[in-house]
Amino acid sequence: MTGNRAAFAAAMLWCFGLRAAEDEQVRWVKLDEARARSAATGKPVLVICMTDLVSEGPGTKGIDRSFTTDMVRPFKDEFHFVKCTDMATVRAVKFTSKCEFITFDPEGEELHRCVTKSTADIVAAMKKTLDCYCRRPISWSADPPPPALRSPDGKKLTLVLFRDESDDVAALIASLEDRAVAKLHCRCTFVALPYRKDSPDVAAWKVNGAPTLFLLDAEKEFGPKAVLERIGEKKTPREARALLRRGLLAQDKAHR
Numbered sequence: 126m127t128g129n130r131a132a133f134a135a136a137m138l139w140c141f142g143l144r145a146a147e148d149e150q151v152r153w154v155k156l157d158e159a160r161a162r163s164a165a166t167g168k169p170v171l172v173i174c175m176t177d178l179v180s181e182g183p184g185t186k187g188i189d190r191s192f193t194t195d196m197v198r199p200f201k202d203e204f205h206f207v208k209c210t211d212m213a214t215v216r217a218v219k220f221t222s223k224c225e226f227i228t229f230d231p232e233g234e235e236l237h238r239c240v241t242k243s244t245a246d247i248v249a250a251m252k253k254t255l256d257c258y259c260r261r262p263i264s265w266s267a268d269p270p271p272p273a274l275r276s277p278d279g280k281k282l283t284l285v286l287f288r289d290e291s292d293d294v295a296a297l298i299a300s301l302e303d304r305a306v307a308k309l310h311c312r313c314t315f316v317a318l319p320y321r322k323d324s325p326d327v328a329a330w331k332v333n334g335a336p337t338l339f340l341l342d343a344e345k346e347f348g349p350k351a352v353l354e355r356i357g358e359k360k361t362p363r364e365a366r367a368l369l370r371r372g373l374l375a376q377d378k379a380h381r
């Protein structure tokens with residue numbers, strides 16, 4: 126009986142050790158699954174070409190082992206990893222070389238592309254992706270944008286936030302500054318107004334509390350008549366991204 130217990134304990138330790146080792150490794154998934162997970166989590170998709178179906182480029186054997194190294198391990202939770210070994214994925218991401226490294230944001234837009242020949246190349250490419258795909262603070266103005274920024278050649282959308290010091294306001298701002306939303310900042314102008322019950326602005330915009338966020342047609346005169354959409358609650362980054370996309374789409378449709 127004692128021997129059986131010892132064998133069982135040894136087997137359990139081996140299983141736990143195996144599971145711990147697996148947890149430290151990069152987890153590979155199919156492209157469609159990676160894209161779905163990226164849309165849900167905001168993490169970028171990393172795809173690397175590991176097939177001889179592409180004739181150009183360096184050998185893949187050493188690069189494959191790179192993803193088990195201590196240099197790569199710190200990044201295992203930063204991406205959704207896809208190992209391309211089939212022609213469907215080659216065509217989907219338009220690979221032109223073996224060992225080609227491509228990263229995409231949650232909307233499928235390419236962030237970075239290069240050919241990697243070593244573990245150091247992979248680490249450098251991951252760092253470059255994370256450097257460009259990162260949270261960005263918003264520069265809020267207290268004043269309406271000037272007419273030049275409301276023209277078709279300038280900013281496309283104006284956001285007006287009635288704010289106070291509440292946690293809900295902070296949460297909404299954090300979502301708007303999230304890395305999955307930040308790429309849309311260049312198409313927006315941000316205006317922040319204090320929420321005070323006795324404020325003329327609060328009365329003019331018919332605001333009942335903070336946060337209240339308005340999306341305005343930036344090509345119309347700044348004011349309540351330019352409102353495309355309003356929300357009065359905090360949003361997740363995914364919801365904030367969808368909100369800005371809707372506003373930009375409505376802006377574009379209104380001025381075609």
